[in-house]
Every structure is written in structure tokens, then in C-alpha cells.
Amino acid sequence: MKMKVIMVDDEILALEHLKSLIDWDTLGYELTGCFTNPKKALSFAIENKPHLLIADIRMPIMDGLELARQSQAAGLSPRIVLLTSHKEFEYAKEAMKLGISDYWVKHETDAPTLARELERLRKELLDASEVRAAVRKQLLGELLAGRTLTxxxxxxxxxxxxxxxxxxxxxxxxxxxxxxxxxxxxxxxxxxxxxxxxxxxxxxxxxxxxxxxxxxxxxxxxxxxxxxxxxxxxxxxxxxxxxxxxxxxxxxxxxxxxxxxxxxxxxxxxxxxxxxxxxxxxxxxxxxxxxxxxxxxxxxETAPAAPQPDGRGPDAEPHLAALDEAVRRRDQAAAAEAINRLFASLSAAGDLAALTESCRRLVATLNRLGAEGGLPSVAQSWNEGRIDARRWMRPDDVRAWFLERYELALNATGSAAAYSRKVRQALDYMRERYAEEVTSDAIAEHIGISKDHLRHLFKEETGETVLDALTRIRIDEAKRLLRDGSLKIYEIAERVGYRNGQYFSQVFRKATGMNPLEYAERRE
CATH class of the missing domain: 3.30.70 (Alpha-Beta Plaits)
Structure with missing residues (x-):
């Protein structure tokens, strides 16, 4: 931080001498103005608010003490240094009444002395600035907290x-x-x-x-x-x-x-x-x-939706009841429709409390359903780091996550489940860890079978390779993020498990027939 300095002396040679004695910039000062006319100096000071004002005591028009008085009257609070050709004790006593303690004798102010004094003043100014900043923060905090200030x-x-x-x-x-x-x-x-x-x-x-x-x-x-x-x-x-x-x-x-x-x-x-x-x-x-x-x-901001008569905000009950019924019947399509309608209602209302309560209900049902299929609870997956928190940032992110999890749980427990438990576990692993470097070795080790057995079993039951399934999961998530529009393409690539943006674009084009940018633009 540079300290702004204004110098005032009716003798131009005295000003030039003081300016040339030291390298002001190196010492952390900026000479913003040098004046021989105190009135012009005062006007400039009011406009530029210096940290340091150096002024000769004896000047025509307005002496240094009067300049100090008028500066203070104008609401300025610079550190003031008075210059004189000799020690004038009457002036010094008056200066002390104004709170001015820095009093330099011109012929005693050589380069080393000036540098030493300026270093001391800079430290004191910085210390005082930090104290003022701390007081201002404290008072502002009290004001925002509701305390009455004067x-x-x-x-x-x-x-x-x-x-x-x-x-x-x-x-x-x-x-x-x-x-x-x-x-x-x-x-x-x-x-x-x-x-x-x-x-x-x-x-x-x-x-x-x-x-x-x-x-x-x-x-x-x-x-x-x-x-x-x-x-x-x-x-x-x-x-x-x-x-x-x-x-x-x-x-x-x-x-x-x-x-x-x-x-x-x-x-x-x-x-x-x-x-x-x-x-x-x-x-x-x-x-x-x-x-x-x-x-x-x-x-x-627009006015929030009118609350329900019981104060609960948007009425989520019909949609949650429809979801419960769909889960009972193991009807994936009906479950997805209920979740979509629920989140449409919640997003339209913008009611955070209602959203939180609905999520609590959705998680409870999901945990019960998942337990039947041997799936971990949501809290367990979270604690084990298997849920990317970035997928819960907005209601639409959460909606997409619940759709995916309910599909997985219904597949794991419903009579229509087409895959063996090992294949479902492999798919579950990929859906949870697609943002990481997922390999067939890691999947096989996680579900407790050999890599060759995994490849054979997965291909036989799903008709696609492990890599094909992983790529599909990643591209589906990339499409969702591209539709969202809040991330750059290289950020999306990293989020879905591709460390190289160019390779991601190649894979995306192969899967969709267009590159990520074209896909995003067509969805706008």
C-alpha cells in the first residue's frame, strides 16, 4: 500500500530539495502533489485525501497551523508534519494542541534522517489503519446484527x-x-x-x-x-x-x-x-x-408462491403418495413421473424448507427399497465418498440423482430385474464412480470376481462391454451438464471422468454424432 503525500512550502527550492533527498517510491510513498500555495494544497487534499501532509509552518496567505486546522475542519485526518527553519516553541505548543507531534527542522533533515522518519511514520500509519479497519468491521458487524448505532x-x-x-x-x-x-x-x-x-x-x-x-x-x-x-x-x-x-x-x-x-x-x-x-x-x-x-x-426476486393453509408451502403429498404407490408396484415409469412432478412443484415454489423435507422423505423410501436389494444407504454412500456433492447443488441436479438412484434400486429389487446381482453391483459401482478413473480390474475387485468373469458375465447379460456401459453413463451425465449450461466444456470433461478435453470431445461425437459445443447450442 502506497502512502499518499502532499507537500506545501512557499519556497519552491525547499520543495525541490525535499523531493530529491530520497526515493519516495522505494519507501512506500506516492508524492501526489507539491504546492507553494496553501489554499490550492487544501483543495487538492480535500479531493485526494492524503495519508501524510508535510507543510512549512511560516507561509503567507495561510501558515502551516491554519492549514492543519482547515484540513481537520474539512473532515480530513492525515498525519501532519510541520517544517520550520528553526525550533519555534510557541508554534510547537500550538501544534501540540492540534494533535501534531511531528516537527522537523529543515537544516537538520538530511537524507538518512528523512528516510528514518518516513519509515517510522509509515509503520505508525499502517498500524493505525489496521486498528481503524478492525473497529469499522466490528461496528459494521454489530449494525448488520441489529444493534442500534449512533x-x-x-x-x-x-x-x-x-x-x-x-x-x-x-x-x-x-x-x-x-x-x-x-x-x-x-x-x-x-x-x-x-x-x-x-x-x-x-x-x-x-x-x-x-x-x-x-x-x-x-x-x-x-x-x-x-x-x-x-x-x-x-x-x-x-x-x-x-x-x-x-x-x-x-x-x-x-x-x-x-x-x-x-x-x-x-x-x-x-x-x-x-x-x-x-x-x-x-x-x-x-x-x-x-x-x-x-x-x-x-x-x-418475484413473490414466493402462496403457502398452503397449514403453512407447509407447496403441496408435495400427492406426488410423494404417487411415488410410494409406484414403488409398491415396482413401476419405474410411474416412479420417474412422480419424482419429476414433485421437483417441478418444488422448483416453482422456491421453498427450500419444503425441498429439504421432500428429500428426507425420498431418501427414507429409497433406503428401504435399496435395503431389499442389498444396496448401501444414502448416508453410507455419502460417508464413504461415493456421492459427488456437486450433483446436489440445485434442485434439477437432485432430481436427476434421485431418478438414477430409484431406477437402480427398483432394478435391484423388482421382479422385472433383468441382471444378476454381480452385474447390478458393477453398474452401481460405475454410476457412483464414473468421475474417477474406473477400470475393469477395480470393478471386479470391488464385487469379488475375476476380471475375465466380469467381462464374460457383463457382456452376456447386458449385450455391451464394461467400457461401453461406463462410456454411456459418462455421456449421459455430460449431456445433462451441457443442458444445464453452467460449466465450461473442459470442466464437464473432468466431472465425467475424462482428463483430456479433446479425447472427451471425440468420445462424445462418436456417441452422439456431434461435438459437445454443437450439442449445447442445439439445446439452447
């Missing part, structure tokens, strides 16, 4: 942006899998996220978008922005979206995975920020119903 405390948080026309609160959080089972709710939890640096201030002649403060709040990072101008609402939204997207990208680089950013409604009274925080938090919780890994505006 106007002075708000000014401590916002500084010269305390009177901003409009505020926006951004909250960014790592995307988490839906709580299909309770264990998934804690996935990726634990350590607080790393906080990216504040976004850069964007300003032109019409409007301004500037960071005010930020903090880590639970598993999210909150950034408060000040806006003014906004002659064009569309332009303001575009700029806000760009800032939010850069924040999301920075958060992802620091913390890994995908993240979503919630942008609150405009806030025109800082006392309403707790409501904006609650709003952004709710939006993040509902992010699974939006675009995975994106920027979510509260302005875009």
Missing part, C-alpha cells in the same frame, strides 16, 4: 461516504449442496472464508461506485458499497453487476469452488442495513433455485 459510529464505518445517496450490500458465499441428507448440510463448513480485497472504486463524471467497508459474517463475506449519481438505472445495474462478478471471482480464487453473490435492494437510510443483510442472506439460501455460481439481485 450517527457518529456510522461515520466511523463509512468515513467520507457516510452521506452517500444509495448503499448496496453484497454478500458472497460458497455454493453448498442441498441438504438431501443432514450430513450434506455441513459440507464445506468449518473455517471462515478468506476475505478478498475491496473492489476498486469506479468513478466518472456522472456517478460513482465505491467500497465503504467489508467483513466476514459467518460463511459469507459482506461488502458495503456507496453509490451516487446513477442517472441511468441500467448503467448503474451493469456497473454493480460487474463489481459483484469480480468479487465472486476473487472469492472463488481464494476459497475454491463456485460461489454466488447476493445484491440487496438499494438502501437509502443506513439504519436499514440490517434488513438488507437479512434480505441478502435469504437470497443466498435460495440461490440453489437461481443460476448456479452467479450474481443474484434482490430486485429480480
Amino acid at each position: 450517527p457518529d459510529q456510522w461515520r466511523t464505518i463509512a468515513g467520507d461516504r457516510a452521506n452517500a445517496e444509495t448503499l448496496r450490500l453484497l454478500a458472497v458465499r460458497k455454493d453448498k449442496p442441498l441438504a438431501v441428507i443432514p450430513e450434506a448440510a455441513a459440507f464445506g463448513g468449518g473455517a471462515a472464508p478468506l476475505e478478498p480485497g475491496p473492489p476498486e472504486e469506479a468513478e466518472d463524471e456522472d456517478d460513482c461506485l465505491a467500497p465503504v467497508a467489508s467483513l466476514v459474517a459467518g460463511d459469507a463475506v459482506c461488502v458495503l458499497l456507496a453509490m451516487r449519481g446513477t442517472r441511468s438505472e441500467l448503467r448503474a445495474r451493469e456497473r454493480l453487476h460487474a463489481v459483484a462478478d469480480r468479487l465472486r471471482a476473487a472469492f472463488e480464487r481464494l476459497n475454491g469452488g463456485r460461489a454466488s453473490v447476493a445484491v440487496s435492494s438499494p438502501v437509502r437510510d443506513w439504519r436499514k442495513l440490517p434488513e438488507a443483510y437479512a434480505e441478502a442472506s435469504r437470497l443466498l439460501e435460495r440461490s440453489a433455485f437461481g443460476r448456479y455460481g452467479g450474481v443474484l439481485f434482490q430486485d429480480d
